[in-house]
Structures are given as C-alpha cells and as structure tokens.
Amino acid sequence: MDLVNIFIKGVFIDNMIFAYFLGMCSYLAVSKTVTTANGLGLAVIFVLGITVPVNYILETKILKAGALEWLGANFVDVDLNVLSLIMFIAVVSAMVQLVEMIIEKFSPALYSSLGIFLPLIAVNCAILGGALFMQERQYSTIIEATSFALGSGVGWYLAIVAIAAIREKIRYSNVPPPLRGLGITFIITGLMGIAFMCFMGIKI
C-alpha cells in the first residue's frame, strides 16, 4: 500500500514540473506537438526508472556515512557524501549512453522515435533531481525508491503531454503577439500549476 502512495504522491502532489519546475527546459522546448512530447515523456519515465535505483544502490552502499561498512571495520567512519553530486551525474550520463546503445541494438523502431531525445535527457534536471530527492527523502528500500522514480516520471509525462495538447490548440486562438510562443506557455503552465495545487491538501 505504501508503494502505491509513494507513486501517487510523485505523480500528483510532488509533480516534478508543477511543484519543483524540474526539467523545464526540455518541457518548454519539446512541447510543440503531442507526438514528440509523447516520445520525450516516455524516455524520461524509462531513464528515471533506471537511474534512480542505480543511484540508490550507490547511495546506500558507497556514499552514505558508514555505508562502506561491508568493506571491513576500518571503513565504518568513512563519509563520501561530498562526492554524491559528481557520482550521480556520472551515473546519469553513463546510463543514458548505455540505454541509448541498448535501444539502438534491440529495438531500432523505438530508437528512431526516441533517438534524438535520449542525449537531451542527460542534462534534463528532472533526472538528476530525481536522484537528489531520493537522497534527501531517504527511502527505506530500493523498491520504494523505484516507485518514487516511476511516479515522478509519470507526472512529468502527464505534464508535457497536457501542455503539448494545449499548445496545439492555442494556435487557433488570438493571443497578443508579444505573448505568442514562450510567454503564453509560461502563463498556461502557471495556471496548470495552480490547478495541480489542489492535490496538495491530500494527506497520504
């Protein structure tokens, strides 16, 4: 039951876009049509679902204070937390490269639809943000961390598909010229954020 709660919390209450503004750059740049938004959203769910568990293992087995205990009694006091930023980003970029190669090898069709977005994801703040929030919230098992990662990914996916659909429709509306494009997207995202805030009161 706890897992479902963490998942739902990630999708709605702690939505990556509307509550923390993570991954805004690609969210704004790749949301012109629903098809491309769909591709990027799926890629983000996929990469989050892989990198957060890997970073979780790294965090609990190597980086945390006292995590190196399995190496022997001498290592109990070692605290490598200083290195966590560098390790996380290295894992993220390495995993993205790896995932790209695997998809290219086994599913060329998926690769050609996701291909251009995968390198972009290495610098998507939502991915690194997922790892950092995982570290801050201290999930107790790897399954909880994975559930959080998938929830955040699905939340991000929902947000980008929704804004892409709105942007496709808004082309037919009479927006004031200086607001066209970026400006109106910002304001719509703000309004969607206000709508999403009604989930905040929910206590899970």
Place this chain on the structure above:
Amino acid sequence: MKKSFFSKQHQILITDPMGDQNPITIQVLGICSALAITTQLANALVMTLAVIFVMISASMIISILRNSIPNRIRIIVQLLVVASLVALVDQILKAFLPDASDKLSVFIGLIITNCIIMGRLEAFAMGNKLWESFLDAFGNAIGYGWILVAVAFVRELFGSGKLMGYQIIPLSWYDTMTVDGVEKSFVYFNNNLMILPPMALIVVGLIIWVQRSKNEELIEND
C-alpha cells in the same frame, strides 16, 4: 593589445545576454533551477552568485581545454567539470551559509544540469578563446541573475511584504478593525498566491510580455 580587450565585439558579448539574447526569456535556458528559489530575494541572490561563479570558472576551464577534449566524450567532460565546481560551491555554502544551503536544498546540486551552463559551454566556450569565453559566461550569468532577482523582488514584496527579510510594507497597513464583533482588515493584504510556485511562471511570463512588446523583432510567429 589592451584596447582590444574592451572592443565593440567584446561589449556585445556582455550586453546581449542582458537584453535581446537573455538566456531565460529568449534562449529558454536554465529555467529549471531558476524558478523554485525565487520566493525570497536573499535566496535568489545566493543562487545568482553561485551560478556566476560556476559558470565563469567552467567556461574558462573548458575554453583552456577545448583543443584537447575528444569530440565524442565532450558532454561527459563538461558535466564532470561543472559537477566538481558545483560540489565545491555546495560545500562552501554548507560551511559558511548553512541557512541558505538548507533552503536551496537540492537546487544547488541542480546547477549541474542548468542548461545555461551546458548550453554556453557547448555553444561558445568549446570554440572560443579564454577572454571571450569569460565575457560570454559573465554576460549570460548576469542575464540569468537579473531575471531571478526581478522575479524574487516581485514575489517577496507582494507575497510577504518584505525584502531580504526586512519589512517594507508598513505594518500599520495591516491594521484590523472590529465590525459587528468580527475582526476585518481593510487596507492591505499580503498576496499569498505570490508565494506559491505557479506564480513564478506567471511573473516570468509577464516579464517576457513586456520585453517582447518593447522589441517587436523578438515576437514569435507560430
């Protein structure tokens, strides 16, 4: 030699990112970490200083190394340079400004994936000399900073009536009056909406609106 340091072309490198090439409002870079920390002016200033430091150092390092970085792994090299600098900033903040470090929490770490830094490294520092890269990084960091400070100014002033933690709106404005046994405030209310995350987006949207109606060339046509 000294004259060319501040030639016309060099000035443009600094002035462009503040106005018509602003990283946030025009190039759409670096929005991720920019918006969440603008509820208070002090946080925005700390964040701006951190970004200025990281960006200038990273640009200069990459610019020096640009001829020896193999093309295939350049993204990872850039990420690692930026990540080491950010780890440095993170440790300094934890040691000297623990309060700010607490409030900014994960957002200092997210400077690593701040697209402004990666974008400028990739687009500029990889192909230009040290001094130009320094100017470009400085200009873009300032361009990012002023938007951050402007948004934080509006949000803190209207959201909590303070600036940098000092009360700006006179406390007497909040005075209450008792009507029919119910206490009511008549003069001034804080706009609590301003503190909520979505308002940051709307304030930036309005800045974009003002900027583009002043300069018609920037208007998008889709």
